[in-house]
Amino acid sequence: MINKLSIIIPAFNEARTIALVLEKIKEVELINNIEKEVIIINDASTDNTEETIRTYQNNNPELTILYFSQQINMGKGAALNRAIQETSGEYLVVQDADLEYDPKEYNTLLQPVVDGVADVVYGSRFQGGNPHRVLFFWHTLGNKFLTFLSNMLTNLNLTDMETGYKLIKTPIAKSLNLREKRFGFEPEVTAKIAKVKDIRIYEVGISYYGRTYADGKKVCWKDGFRAIYCIIKFNLF
Template identity: 60%
Template sequence: MKLSIIIPAYNEEKTIFQILKVIESVVLIDNVGKEIIIIDDCSVDKTAAVIEDFRKDYPHLEIQYFKQEVNQGKGAAIHKGISKATGDFLIIQDADLEYNPHEYNLLLKLVVDGHADVVYGSRFMGGKPHRMLFFFHSIGNKLLTFISNAFTNLNLSDMETCYKLFRTSIIQGIELKEKRFGFEPEITAKIARIPKIRIYEVGISYYGRTYEEGKKINWKDGFRAIFCMIKYGLLGL
């Protein structure tokens, strides 16, 4: 078995080597292998050079690298990564250091053991470390999750989380349209409509970064998320 790790990256020269190094050190349960799929969303810094340096230092790793010709957004990069995945399971990993790859197994175990088809890693449940940042950002996340739950009839605590693990056959069978941060509400709405799908949630840690440290999502993306919930959740498009 193999886990495909999809990494959308845009101007992450400061952190991508380190996050790749952490991923390399992770030992997955049940001898599950790893493939890393990096989608560089037309970075204008040294992201590409740093990735090439990493590949030279760790030639044993299975890494696919693709660079978008123009900046299309995080969602578009994820779409590309999903289409290239060959693993049995698939997880999305941001190129920064906000999420800890050593926690892959928390999500993976539920799928490998046959309990789940999709697992969300929640930043708002469990006893894991959680950096204290942005009161209104956390309120916004909870509001978006509440609205999403109302439309999907799920009881998630963190719809906007990056860590979402899928059986690859499921996510590759879904037509995805949102090219930017609308990916999260779109995929949540669409998996919720799959008959008999088993969706779980586990607590994870969160080492959030400030906007000065490179955080990109903003309040405008929140309004887009609400639009996507109405479009894909309420209207079922």
């Protein structure tokens, strides 16, 4: 049973797109009249991200937005860890502040939960039938390698461990004791979810509207090596 979905957004210098993302979230009508709660963690942005969020919040009171600001930039993982603790919905979903993932697909993620079969749902960019911007070959190869390595150690058969769309039962998310502060969040949360007894994990296909570095993409090759470290650390130690 789910009455409320908590949508958590880590934001760092996303003034150009954050209002568009919030508008997309507002326009989505969730199945079964599920309520929406948006939790934004501004990770010490140096542009006018905060002003943009505040303006949108004031002009759109019908969308519940809880806003928190970190005084020091601590990374995406740290922002997500903070946001998870502020949630009140039965389930939560991570929403990046850019436009790579489409909130219209929340219902796709929610369907296995509404059907009563899932505790966690991953949105895979690599399952067919969905729009997928054609971008970096080596990024795609790297993502598939990280998923393969993660699957070896978790004994899961995910196609996209690094996806930004993860829908998780809130009590489970709050119990995971997540520690990674940057982009190691994805392999860490996957490793710890896989260890939860009798957990039901599903995967659904989603669209992906990737960004280039000129568009503001932040993940780089160093984060790939950190992900390998996190996969080994959180699965074996």
